[in-house]
Amino acid sequence: MTDHKADLVVLGGGSGGYAAAIRATELGKSVVVIEKDKVGGTCLHRGCIPTKALLHAAEVADHVRSAAHVGVTAHFEGIDVAGVTSYREGIVAKKFKGLEGLLKSRGITVVAGDGRLLPDGAVAVGDDVYRGADVVLATGSYSRSLPGLEIGGRVLTSEGALALDVVPERVIILGGGVIGVEFASVWRSFGAEVTIVEALDHLVPNEDIVLSKALERAFRKRGITAKLGVRFAGVTQTDAGVQISLEDGAVLDADYLLVAVGRGPATAGLGFEEAGVTLDRGFVTVDERGQTSAPNIWAVGDIVPGLQLAHRSFAQGIFVAEQIAGLSPASVPEASIPRVTYSSPEVASVGLTEAQARDLHGDAIVAVEYNLAGNAKSEILGTAGLVKVVRVVGGSIVGVHLIGDRVGELITEAQLVVGWEAHPDDLAPLIHAHPTQSEALGEAFLALAGKPLHAL
Numbered sequence: 001m002t003d004h005k006a007d008l009v010v011l012g013g014g015s016g017g018y019a020a021a022i023r024a025t026e027l028g029k030s031v032v033v034i035e036k037d038k039v040g041g042t043c044l045h046r047g048c049i050p051t052k053a054l055l056h057a058a059e060v061a062d063h064v065r066s067a068a069h070v071g072v073t074a075h076f077e078g079i080d081v082a083g084v085t086s087y088r089e090g091i092v093a094k095k096f097k098g099l100e101g102l103l104k105s106r107g108i109t110v111v112a113g114d115g116r117l118l119p120d121g122a123v124a125v126g127d128d129v130y131r132g133a134d135v136v137l138a139t140g141s142y143s144r145s146l147p148g149l150e151i152g153g154r155v156l157t158s159e160g161a162l163a164l165d166v167v168p169e170r171v172i173i174l175g176g177g178v179i180g181v182e183f184a185s186v187w188r189s190f191g192a193e194v195t196i197v198e199a200l201d202h203l204v205p206n207e208d209i210v211l212s213k214a215l216e217r218a219f220r221k222r223g224i225t226a227k228l229g230v231r232f233a234g235v236t237q238t239d240a241g242v243q244i245s246l247e248d249g250a251v252l253d254a255d256y257l258l259v260a261v262g263r264g265p266a267t268a269g270l271g272f273e274e275a276g277v278t279l280d281r282g283f284v285t286v287d288e289r290g291q292t293s294a295p296n297i298w299a300v301g302d303i304v305p306g307l308q309l310a311h312r313s314f315a316q317g318i319f320v321a322e323q324i325a326g327l328s329p330a331s332v333p334e335a336s337i338p339r340v341t342y343s344s345p346e347v348a349s350v351g352l353t354e355a356q357a358r359d360l361h362g363d364a365i366v367a368v369e370y371n372l373a374g375n376a377k378s379e380i381l382g383t384a385g386l387v388k389v390v391r392v393v394g395g396s397i398v399g400v401h402l403i404g405d406r407v408g409e410l411i412t413e414a415q416l417v418v419g420w421e422a423h424p425d426d427l428a429p430l431i432h433a434h435p436t437q438s439e440a441l442g443e444a445f446l447a448l449a450g451k452p453l454h455a456l
């Protein structure tokens with residue numbers, strides 16, 4: 001057994017873990033990252049990046065199909081899955097190489113291996129033991145299933161969906177949240193018949209209801225079927241396909257079933273509780289500083305209850321590294337973390353939905369909607385959609401909600417507005433370049449300030 005010492009030992013080299021490692025080295029700490037697979041984690045290898053590459057290929061396919069509409073002669077012949085995969089993997093490989101180089105250049109030691117927390121707070125990897133003055137747990141998450149629903153064969157998680165070497169002719173997606181919606185969008189653009197089954201009454205059910213309804217309309221128009229408010233009952237599979245039954249008695253046939261019902265924390269069997277780290281339904285309980293119940297052991301990312309997003313993990317990693325270094329960083333406010341569903345159309349939001357704002361502030365809430373039909377750039381791009389802005393009467397803007405192609409890029413401005421608790425009167429004088437989709441936000445701010453321009 002060999003003992004190694006460092007100021008900080010990070011267990012898991014995904015978004016949260018490597019962000020903590022980089023920030024800690026910037027603050028003069030020696031850092032060891034223990035990673036059993038590849039640094040970059042879910043987001044880089046199996047999540048954000050490969051799925052966004054797929055969505056881009058899907059967008060190109062849609063543009064080719066509709067090229068004649070803008071007077072461009074093109075003919076859509078089909079999807080070369082091997083070509084899409086090599087494009088996608090090329091991007092991931094480049095970013096992976098870049099990240100490895102970055103960690104190396106910062107002097108971070110990356111140890112390849114399966115780490116386990118020991119009762120005294122050190123981390124064991126095989127016969128080696130890594131002792132840090134502080135330890136950051138960042139072991140991420142895994143694709144969940146439903147009780148009795150076994151993954152395998154033609155029943156896939158998002159990892160299996162990424163590994164498919166065909167475009168399914170017919171596919172059923174269990175779960176109308178962000179991952180289900182993104183795969184539905186890709187597969188439809190690639191030519192598949194897609195059915196989403198969602199137990200709740202709406203797609204993207206955590207979003208403001210106007211976005212859910214607008215997405216449902218857009219998907220209906222694209223030929224994506226959504227079975228809402230109905231529960232999955234069971235699945236049987238053969239070599240040729242799957243048959244899914246629903247609790248309302250419906251039976252659906254398809255080539256594959258994608259299970260996209262959420263992600264659970266990857267914390268089981270890692271020695272966390274034995275080391276004094278309290279878990280709640282598998283998630284690590286932390287205080288407002290990101291510290292677990294065990295002294296000098298911190299946790300970040302998907303294992304901490306809340307939004308499971310890469311940029312939240314980055315922010316928490318930086319925050320915790322700064323705490324460890326003795327700084328007093330501002331906390332990461334869950335409420336102003338931007339959320340984007342990168343489908344076609346995109347759904348993006350930050351802050352409170354109108355319903356949440358009303359729960360908090362009663363009737364002292366005003367919301368305006370601006371339809372992208374009035375926005376020239378959206379007309380040029382051929383996208384429908386809307387912007388909804390929620391404010392407290394006489395007070396600040398507390399929520400911004402967007403739907404339409406490319407609106408994910410607008411969430412940055414919305415985040416500043418909500419994060420800085422801006423009032424519409426502060427924003428009204430700020431000029432949005434014409435013609436951009438951001439003007440739709442500007443129009444909503446003007447309307448809230450009582451001086452609408454291109455709105456009623």
Ligand SMILES: Cc1cc2nc3c(=O)[nH]c(=O)nc-3n(C[C@H](O)[C@H](O)[C@H](O)COP(=O)(O)OP(=O)(O)OC[C@H]3O[C@@H](n4cnc5c(N)ncnc54)[C@H](O)[C@@H]3O)c2cc1C
Binds near residue numbers: 015043046141270300
């Ligand atoms: C299909 C899909 C699409 C997504 N798209 C987006 C998106 O567009 N935008 C977005 O913000 N988020 C997206 N996410 C979510 C995002 O990937 C996660 O929120 C993010 O990766 C969480 O970071 P993390 O550091 O907590 O965990 P991870 O990135 O999962 O990293 C954890 C790391 O720890 C390692 N590890 C685990 N246990 C051990 C151990 N015992 N020893 C050593 N190493 C260990 C793992 O190998 C892994 O590398 C997506 C997720 C999926 C599945």
